[in-house]
Amino acid sequence: MAMTIADIAKIAGVSRATVSGVLNNSPTVSAKTKDRILAIIKKYDYRPNEIARALALNQTGIIGLIVKDISNPLYSEIALGVEDVCGQEGLSVIIGNSHKEWDREVAHINLLKRRRVDGLIIFPLQKGADVRHIADLKKEKYPFVLLAEIPGIEADLVRADDEVGAFQATEHLINLGRKRIGYITGPQSALASDRRLSGYRKALKKHGLVPNDKHVIRGGWRLKDGYKVGKEFLSCETTCPDAVFCYNDSVAIGVMRAFVENGVRVPQDVAVVGFDDAGVGAYLETGLTTVAQPAMEIGRRSAMRLVELIRLKDNAQKPKKLYLQTKLQIRETCGANKKGSVSVQKK
Amino acid sequence: MAMTIADIAKIAGVSRATVSGVLNNSPTVSAKTKDRILAIIKKYDYRPNEIARALALNQTGIIGLIVKDISNPLYSEIALGVEDVCGQEGLSVIIGNSHKEWDREVAHINLLKRRRVDGLIIFPLQKGADVRHIADLKKEKYPFVLLAEIPGIEADLVRADDEVGAFQATEHLINLGRKRIGYITGPQSALASDRRLSGYRKALKKHGLVPNDKHVIRGGWRLKDGYKVGKEFLSCETTCPDAVFCYNDSVAIGVMRAFVENGVRVPQDVAVVGFDDAGVGAYLETGLTTVAQPAMEIGRRSAMRLVELIRLKDNAQKPKKLYLQTKLQIRETCGANKKGSVSVQKK
DNA sequence: ACAATATCTTAAATCGGTTCAAATTTATGG
């Protein structure tokens, strides 16, 4: 088996306490013994057992991150940000996928609590779900940060400012001279879709455009949802919009496909704007203009906040809510002219 | 603080050993006391401390997964597969990003060893790197599975069968009547690129086509690498290929972009095939034909193998190497006809 | 040189579980 602190102590002819002192560089151990023991530790390649340490210290140095699906670029980039910050702090990250299933979300949280992780970052199920497990976290003062609001629960939160993002996108379309701007919503359960709708409406209002109910259509989150709505738009010629703002990029691509198939040109006839900028937009022949989520930054900031909560211990203070700026990524589906050279994304 | 096994024991009026027996449903504890204690556990919402458990059992129920960058769709899908299998086994997964940096890879492995994770799945740096840390794992009989070969180290491995994948893609191009088929390589350090080149060559050979050195060009892994090579191809008209097989999808998209910009039509003038099928191909206007990596399956199988290694304990047996089948995903850049009413019209 | 301090080291308790030989209780059969 691996070396233990006792082995090192015996070899060095000191007590375990002294070795422990060296490991945690306590100032009370003399420089001489410290160096001597350090040398021994190195020589025998001794690696302190973090499990034993965690038990004694009552902290694991591990946090949990629960997302719906790590293979979704949005979440994986969030994860990257989380891991980045945590890595710097010496924390490890356990990832759990809820797959949008309540049972799995609960099971993951329970397991992570048993593992005594120091804190949790959770992208929770939202509307209509039983959220007692989250409420419990709060009651137990377990450090955690949410990546999406849960109605009825006041907790630390980090997310993109959807409303402003949507507002800016819509305003951009208006400034380009578009008059009949449509919005394709996300799935019913997505609060973010409601907020984006709200930003969209505010922009119309500000510029004196009258919202047309026919232009707000329930969509979804997949390409085919957008495609379907695109066909719908085309069927009623009189009200066909000259610009479409979409819940996300997949929907935007779907709606574009429907348009293009029917000879409707993007952006000449209809401009299109997506949301998320989740990796695809830049690869399209006609680059997709989209509201970029600061996904990496969401990950980073939520991790930083979580670290704060963990350090604070006595977190009696009020939860902080952080709304990060989106960035309108202008490409060819509206705004930018098609250029003769590749626009190479940095990153 | 949270309840401990001692608290439950006291409440139930039994010893800690008995409660422990209940938790691990040992057959020696009577049904009656078992039910009674179970009720108490539920009532007080007692959650056993997995840290203490890990210390006593000398196993953590955690595994480590080290990839280059979790925000890369290929790796995030692998991660999904790993987490899926591990979840079923009650294992948690710690993810570490090496960012292609040797230091980080080593640091992650070291930390995970200190955390006494039960095993590791590693996508390692390859060519030219110091791999002693991996060799050490083997020496210490630490259970681990690699997702890419390391020259000189015999270890358990799960990866896609690049060579066969490349062979099939190339053969497909040949069967479509293409005669001058090019290959754009990946970065120098990628062993996978060499294997794909080899598959490509075998296919040419099998069908009696003479390989042309001008058609194998060093590329890279980014869109702009492909774009650059595309321009190169175009500059020497006489040797311009009528089909290009690319190291990955990004390169394929880059080369397509170069072609399209110069009025060369895909697939009519030049067919293009990518590799990976990492999420983008299906979203393009002209769907990208590509060799799909079984990423999820790679994750699943590597996790399954790791679980085996962990269970086996005495893993004196020979490492197993698993090469998973790729799948040629035929879309419009070669092979499939564009679906829908509109054919590929110039804009 | 000696008492008073300042430095360093250690023994033992603790964290919250598991394990197993030994002790206790219950069941069986003659």
Add this chain to the structure above:
DNA sequence: CCATAAATTTGAACCGATTTAAGATATTGT
């Protein structure tokens, strides 16, 4: 009813670290 076997339960050691009061050594001032 008692001896014996079978079924349960328990006490104490253990996993590998940290922590702190107390003990040991070294240093200082006079």
